[in-house]
Amino acid sequence: MPANAISPTRAEDYPEWYQQVVRAADLAETSPVRGCMVIKPHGYAVWERMQGILDGMFKATGHVNAYFPLFIPLSYLEQEAQHVEGFAKECAVVTHHRLELGPDGKLIPTGKLEEPLVVRPTSETIIGAMYAKWIQSWRDLPVLINQWANVVRWEMRPRVFLRTAEFLWQEGHTAHATREEAEEETRKMLEVYATFAERDLAMPVVKGPKPAGERFPGAVDTLSIEAMMQDGKALQAGTSHFLGQNFAKAQKITFAGPEGNEEFCWTTSWGVSTRLIGAVIMTHSDDDGLVLPPRIAPHHAVILPISRTDEERAAVLEACCQLQGSLAAASFAGEPVRVKTDARDIRGGDKVWQHIKQGVPVRIEIGPRDLAAGAASLTRRDRGPKEREAIPLAELPARLPEILEEIQQGLFDRAAAFRESRSVRLESAAEVTEYFARDDAGFAWVHVADDPAIAALLDPLKVTVRCIPQDGPDEPGTCIVTGREVPRRSVLARAY
């Protein structure tokens, strides 16, 4: 057997390593439908964890859930000019509503639709149409709605979790009476995403506005959180858009103000998707497979009974059962510890490696020797597969939550240190060119103006301005391309 469970390793072939991790962890696989993935139970369980936490955060910030149709009339999409331009090239279109059996036994679409329907690539237009109906008075505002849904974007080159033709996400859509309030909402939701990424996914992010060329079609301002993957590339992990009055004007979303004046609403939208699963994989996983931060792990720990004879097995299973009960009574991150016993009749080594590859944070093995000592052998996914520690059974319910917290924090620290080690400050166009020729390139913090002129420098390097980080002190400087004064550095990187 090779030293590592995943082949190739990250260093050998990063993209292939990613695919193999997804496969070895049994998260998802490609489907008969081009560009669409099947999310398998383990992958979906991770998504459900993410959903649960985010949904709670949305509700805590005053939002409610609703559901809007999958289909959008073609004419709706045409309402906002930039929006059409941005999405037109990647839409699935429904033109018929019936099938008839042809003479050769094949099904033929019939019943042509009067107006084609677009499968939503995003829902601004259909939701805006409803908001136009619902909102009449300033007393109706703000409207703060989120929906959990699937969307379809006909991508040219799909990649499991990172870019699939159909994906799951949430999209928040809000309408406000004032510009200030909508802008505040946009920032607030970015903050929710950043907190979730760093606290729950243990994934450090840079947050701030995108340059004009990278904005959501139809948005006045797009804020994003950007994470660094282990190959140094950036991944946009969440976005929050200030839509100004663009959609309100296109869709007549108006309200009567306190003085009887009719005004357009100010709207926002924000979303994160199953891409976050890809982000977690590429942030934490190693050459033995998936590594899950405890807060989003479907199971915090798995108990593995070890026995040879039937008598031993009975005693060991009994002990496992008791331990599972006492551990489940403990809590981590405000929830009961999630623990399961894997008593399947398969070889011990296979079983252990399955759990390693699936990213379970902690493995607890109980065999006759442990039982005699009144202890269990504990191994952690963030350490070597054979680094074990004996812990008295009575102490485990108190120790496990501490260990989970250590793992959660340790994963964040490790990712932050990695990002730091692959970040540089550059002062000239020549330095940028030189830096991105290196194969260990990462984030370059550079003074650049938000100006199309910088494309001449960045395009050949396949580098983009990821965002203009909003945190930290202002650091004015001159743009390395235009020579113009800018208030702070931007983050440049290659991106997924």
Next chain:
RNA sequence: CGGGGCGUGGCGCAGUCUGGUUAGCGCGCCUGGUUUGGGACCAGGAGGUCGAGAGUUCGAAUCUCUCCGCCCCGACCA
């Protein structure tokens, strides 16, 4: 859409150039046995109309034509 590559049991592949016994191999799966604090070993077994269609031929996974699908590179991807 342009360039390249590939379709053979669940997965990974050999065989195709040079047509010819019952289409092989590794992993996985099932059964039995020996094992067991670590991804075991031995034996037996199941599973394939070789992407689809047409053609050449006594005979096609192999040659010819058409079609379909997938992968990689590019274009594209708020």
